[in-house]
Amino acid sequence: MAKRRTKSKGIFDPKLVKAALIDSFTKLDPRALWRNPVMLAVEIGSVVTTVNFVINLITGKGEPAWFTGIVSAWLWLTVLFATFAESLAEGRGKARAESMKKTRKEIMAKKLKKPEPGAEYELVPSTQLRKGDVILVEAKELIAGDGEVIAGAALVNEAAVTGESAPVVRESGGDRSAVTAGTLVIANSVVVRITANPGETFLDRMISLVEGAKRRKTPNEMALEVLLLALTVVFFLVVVNLSPLSLYSVKAMGKGQPVTLVVLVALFVCLIPTTIAALLPAIGIAGMDRLFQKNVIALSGRAIEAAGDVNVLLLDKTGTITLGNRQAVAFLPLAGCSEKELAEAALMASLTDETPEGRSIVVLAKQRYDLRMRELPLNAESIPFSAETRISGVNIDGHAFLKGAGDSIAGVVRSLGGTVPPELEGHVTDIAKSGGTPLVVSRDAEVLGVINLKDVLKGGIKERFLQLRSMGIKTVMITGDNPLTAAAIATEAQVDDFLAQAKPEDKLRLIRENQDRGYMVAMTGDGTNDAPALAQADVAVAMNTGTQPAREAANIIDLDSNPTKLLDIVEIGKQILMTRGTLTTFSIANDVAKYFAIIPAAFAPIYPQLGILNVMRLANPFSAILSAVIFNAIIIPLLIPLALKGTRYRPMPAERLLVYNLLIYGVGGLLTPFVGIKLIDLLINLLV
């Protein structure tokens, strides 16, 4: 797996904090704050109390100026903490965008007159390349634009985009033909057809994404904002209502003072859901950023949230569920042949076989019987595998050691005058049924036995599927294998379902069927023939090594090209929603304690009896109101780490997860401010 692009820095990296601090002041502009109506309301409140403070200072009437002054200061801080959280979340992306911009310098491209390697070319600046142009890129040159290799093969260093320094092969045809602007050709040369105009390249899109320039609110974020806005309006009415309530009560009881404007604003700010509103933008940005740290680029925030909702996951067998290659796991000798004899013959037959399967036979023989052959005997003659014979092996000293498909070997043995024992058929079927590939071994005219080549599951994959199941996500394995083999592997890996002998149109149909049943479908793909299915899937992850059509059809790109990333993406999608939910619950649960702090304080002069509601025993009305305001403000920076890292997600059934989060953030949100406000009150009275 690739290294992380950037080392994971702490959340409060001094450089980022400094930039964020500056940025958080520019964000105070009401035109910028307009996107966050709750915080805009706090800013308006701050202006009101500040004006009040100035009037207090000048006239000396009303409440003590120190009180209105401190309240105003903390209200401003509340807004600042919110803009700071957003700036801090954006900071990391911005820093990364800067470094990417540096690689996006203008270079000269060799534009070919005709789309063939030897054709004449002219030098044009990369900014003038258009879709459909064909360029030649030679060793030590940067690729000038996104495109597809149409001729040749080259070794390319893609570190600029993926952070991975090991070069990769890019060649025409097949699934590895896409090249990205800004990457470096190390060896050989290729002819590339440009597929993106300047400003629309992958690098450009990445830069604008991480800069957050194109950030749109997701539907879910908008729905949450409706709730927060509605609560703000109601609390505004509550506070407006409080003034006549106190006016009436003063008149009725004949004592005390009506509640002042500053106290009303303080109560208003404490009640409206500032905590979640302050952190809401940061949660979404940080989620995308966490994906980025895992080298995954989400082309829209919507795609990540959709990932959290996925019900069905389509996974390619090869490379995702199993290691890329089959491996020999057992030797099954026929009657009259020992297992060691079979192993020896198999070893011989595989001596010149450089395929991973062949190597695994050598390894197994060595492990089981300590058989080894350091070098090839001089008189050995290799019989290479061909599609026609479906057999490979070695001729040594006039003996032919062969291995291959059952019927092919049977044909050879019979042609040499040998007989095929009937028990072979049984072995072959058994292996196929168990999900393996049977490879029959013969020595001259004698069938010795069968090697069981098996798909080997990736380590830990079973546990991940178990987790997915407990999250309610169904996994479907897609494979070109026959149904028998597919079923065996599916059982072993514990996927819920499989699609065997899958053709591209089968994938598309499977996705449509699931979507018609109301499911959200995620899939990974890299080939051109995956593109239609990717376009259809709700969450489509394309491998960065994949073809350009696949990358265009997808809404998430995995720079590491590691298909199990889908699991991380699902997790982060869920985390974003959970963080929003838990902080909303926390924010609203906090209000209870704030009422108990402010209401007795505000009405103490009219109704001393309400002192019984002062359950925190706060020292005096001024410190009670201040404590609530200060708690309301400092809870924002205290929760920034949670907003940026996300609520921890543990896969468990929905109901248990709900109870767990309700206990922590609901009950916790109810109790925390009682403790917090009391502590601040104690501190204030220590200092004063």
Place this chain on the structure above:
Amino acid sequence: MHANIIFDISQILALLIGVTLLVRPLGGYMKRVYQGEGVFLGPVLGPLEGALYRMSGVRKDEEMDWKHYAGAMLTFNLVTMALMFAILMLQGSLPLNPQKFPGFSWDLALNTAVSFTTNTNWQNYSGESAASYFTQVMALMVHQFLSAATGMAIVIAFVRGLARRTAETLGNFWVDMTRGVLYILLPIAFVAALVLVSQGVIQNFSPYKSVPLIQPTSYERPKLDANSNPIKNADGKPVTETVALQEQTLPMGPVASLEAIKELGTNGGGFFNANSAHPYENPTPLSNFLELLLILMIPAALTNTFGRMAGETRQGWAVYTAMLLLFVIAVGALYWAEYSGNPLVQKLGVGGYSMEGKEVRFGLGGSALFSASTTATSCGAVNTMHDSLTPLGGMVPMVLILLGEVVFGGVGSGLYTMLAFVIIAVFAAGLMIGRTPEYLGKKIEVTEMWMSVITVLTAGAVILALVAIALITPAAVRSMANPGPHGLSEVLYAFASQANNNGSAFAGLNGNTLFYNLTGSLAMLLGRFAPAVSVLAMAGSLAGKKYVPPSVGTLPTDQLPFIFWLVAVVLIVGALTFFPALALGPIVEHMIMQGGV
């Protein structure tokens, strides 16, 4: 005096069990009615239903989208409201008016017309001294049927929105109205009226009767001069004269027929001013129990209708459980507060629990149960004077109303408001488990959130705004009978009751003034129709959505954790909105009472 606790508790339990037993059969019956399936009354009422459609030109298979449905609902309510307004104004020249009552003033007529159209039944008039029999039957009672059927039609349309998949229509408003009245309200009200008559509720069109008193009595009355000012003696004290009473006037009327639908449709507008405390409306403990059952049965059973129509009966039971939980808490608190009584009175040697404003024939249990039931639902009928409850006891009905009439609530309106709360609870809970929130397989998105918050918060916003205006309007403050925190409670209760379409009153506030008639009308209209239209809009949006089948990752909304969460959301929204007002009203009044200040 000692309360018979065992009797009271058995009465409470009997009611809870009785209502719960009715939920399934009545819920199933109503589902069959609204889905047009055969019911046992079909052979009798079917021809009548068909004739009504033919006469009015309604094509019963023609479905409406949400806009048409809402349009038909609003048009129908506006037209019938105008008719009622006309009857009230012209009462003096209409028949069946043996007492020769004149027409209502325009503002009172408006308030009353709005009140009965919106299922509120707030009464700024006294039935026996202002409304003719024609008014009582043709204007008020007719609307007790129509407003109840409207509420049920809206919730049924909403449930269809939840249950249907990628559909555009919600049913036919006219058909839903006709079936609701014909198959549900009329038959039950008919039977109930007969039973009430058996208990002594009257049903006639006779003029009021004068009957000699068995025990003649007398009282002192201040003497008035020619200008109706009290004459004072040399010491400045009013001069009084003794008046002997030989006979009393007994108001008459078609009470039983109105009484049945008054409870069944959670209307609450009584024939007499004393409402269900009057012996002609509610003569015996048995009639009291029957009225309680009538109040609760449809709102409770609709949860089952909802569950069945949505294809998941358990979801209906979950909502019912949440409602029942809140109801039990409320009844318990109310009973405890009244049982504890008033220490100031107890100091005077009048020991025991508070019986002020209660009828001896119902006792503490029958009174507390009625107060809780009538405010848990949006009924508003009373057999106890809520103004006379202890401060905390009086806070219970007030809180039940302020919660938004979701503890069973009004017929139809209670369930749809509760379902809006469910949507909000699902939204927050859904986020907490990391999924786009969904309810019954429908994704909750921006439209649903807008419509839910409007449904849930409109009444609260209206109450806060109007209470604020009333408290700084001198004319409005003068209407209070009691100064101080209790007067505040009266105003808060008045607007809470109207905005939530309850209709019961903390008596003591003179509501028949221009200010309260107009602001009250506004509160009732907004409190009824803003949620109603929002709910239909949400139904339209939900109906068009695809269905997402449940999986392990789906939030189970029929299990206890979610039920508790729903109860918590209802309580928290209510508490956060009204904590300051409650603190300065009933809570501080309680402290003052305890402190004896």
